[in-house]
Amino acid sequence: MTKQTKVVVAGASGKMGSEALRMVEKHDDLTLVGCVDLQHTGMQVKEVEGLPKFDAYFYDNIDTCFESVDADVLIDLTSPKVGYKHTKTAILNGVRPVVGTTGFSNEELKELTELAKEQKIGAVIAPNFAMGAVLMMQFSKWAAKHFPDVEIIEKHHDQKLDAPSGTAVKTAELIQEERTQKKQGHPDEEETIKGARGADFDGMRIHSMRLPGLVAHQEVVFGGPGENLTIKHDSFHRQSFMSGIKFAIDHVLHLDELVYGLEHLMMD
Numbered sequence: 001m002t003k004q005t006k007v008v009v010a011g012a013s014g015k016m017g018s019e020a021l022r023m024v025e026k027h028d029d030l031t032l033v034g035c036v037d038l039q040h041t042g043m044q045v046k047e048v049e050g051l052p053k054f055d056a057y058f059y060d061n062i063d064t065c066f067e068s069v070d071a072d073v074l075i076d077l078t079s080p081k082v083g084y085k086h087t088k089t090a091i092l093n094g095v096r097p098v099v100g101t102t103g104f105s106n107e108e109l110k111e112l113t114e115l116a117k118e119q120k121i122g123a124v125i126a127p128n129f130a131m132g133a134v135l136m137m138q139f140s141k142w143a144a145k146h147f148p149d150v151e152i153i154e155k156h157h158d159q160k161l162d163a164p165s166g167t168a169v170k171t172a173e174l175i176q177e178e179r180t181q182k183k184q185g186h187p188d189e190e191e192t193i194k195g196a197r198g199a200d201f202d203g204m205r206i207h208s209m210r211l212p213g214l215v216a217h218q219e220v221v222f223g224g225p226g227e228n229l230t231i232k233h234d235s236f237h238r239q240s241f242m243s244g245i246k247f248a249i250d251h252v253l254h255l256d257e258l259v260y261g262l263e264h265l266m267m268d
C-alpha cells in the first residue's frame, strides 16, 4: 500500500483551496484529514456543495484542527495575516506547511524561516506554484543581467486582496539580485495623477491591473536601444498551480528548513 501523507487544507472553500481539494482527491498517496475555514465548522467536506466527497471535517481554527487530527502537511491558501499565523502554528506543531498565500512581509518571512530552522522542520512558501510562472521569474532574472531597464505588469482577477502580487514582488527580488541598480524613467518625470508610474521597487516599476475575467498573468518587459524583450506567463485556470503544490508536498517531507520559492526545489 502507498504511504499516505495526511493533509489539512486551510481556506478550503476558497478559489484555490477548493481546487487543492480536487488535487488531493486525484492522488492516492494523499489523505485529507481536515479543513479550516470560518463558514463550515462541524460539517464534513462531502456535505458542502461543489466540494469533493471527503469525510474529513471543517474546523474554525487551526489550533482546534491540529488538536483533533494527526497531520503531516498543511496547505495554506487563505490571506496574509491568517496564513502567517497558520504557518507559525503548523511549524510549532510539527506539521509541514506548504503555503501559497501571498502578502507576507519580509519580517514575517524571516521570522518563519528562523522558526523552521530552530524546529528543524520543512516548509515551503511559494508566491506562485505554476511551473511556467517559476520559469518566467527565472528567465527574467537571467535577462536582467543584460537589460537593467525593466517594468513589471501583473494582471489579476478583481477579488485579489494584495497588490502588487506575490509573484511580482518575487520577480522584482530576483531581478534585483542581477540588475545594475537604476531608477526607471526620466530623472525629471512627474506624476500628474498619483500612482501613474506604478509602485517603485528599487527603481523598478510594478503595475497592477485588477479586472473580472482575469486569473493570474504577468509580463516582464525589458527595454534596450531599439529592442524590447517581453517575458510573459498566463494562468488561465487555477489547475495551473496544482502540480506545483503536489511537487512541494512531495519535497517538504524531506526538508528540515523553510524554502521560499519553488525554484529552489526545481534545480535538478
Ligand SMILES: NC(=O)C1=CN([C@@H]2O[C@H](COP(=O)(O)OP(=O)(O)OC[C@H]3O[C@@H](n4cnc5c(N)ncnc54)[C@H](OP(=O)(O)O)[C@@H]3O)[C@@H](O)[C@H]2O)C=CC1
Residues within 6 Å of the ligand: 010, 011, 012, 013, 014, 015, 016, 017, 036, 037, 038, 039, 060, 061, 077, 078, 079, 080, 082, 099, 100, 101, 102, 103, 126, 127, 128, 129, 130, 162, 166, 241
Ligand atoms: N502561490 C500560488 O501559486 C497562488 C497563491 N494564491 C494566493 O492564495 C490565497 C488565496 O487565494 P484565493 O483562493 O484566490 O482567495 P479566496 O478568497 O477565494 O480564498 C481564501 C479563503 O481563505 C478563507 N479564510 C479567511 N479567513 C480565514 C481564517 N481565519 N481561517 C481559515 N480560512 C480563512 C476564506 O474564507 P471566507 O471566504 O469565508 O472568508 C476563503 O475561503 C491568496 O493569498 C492568493 O494570493 C492564489 C493563487 C495561486
Ligand SMILES: O=C(O)C1=N[C@H](C(=O)O)C[C@H](O)C1
Residues within 6 Å of the ligand: 102, 127, 128, 129, 156, 157, 160, 161, 162, 164, 165, 166, 167, 168, 215, 216, 217
Ligand atoms: O491571488 C491570486 O490569484 C494569485 N496570487 C499569487 C500572487 O499574488 O502572485 C499567485 C498568482 O499570481 C495568483
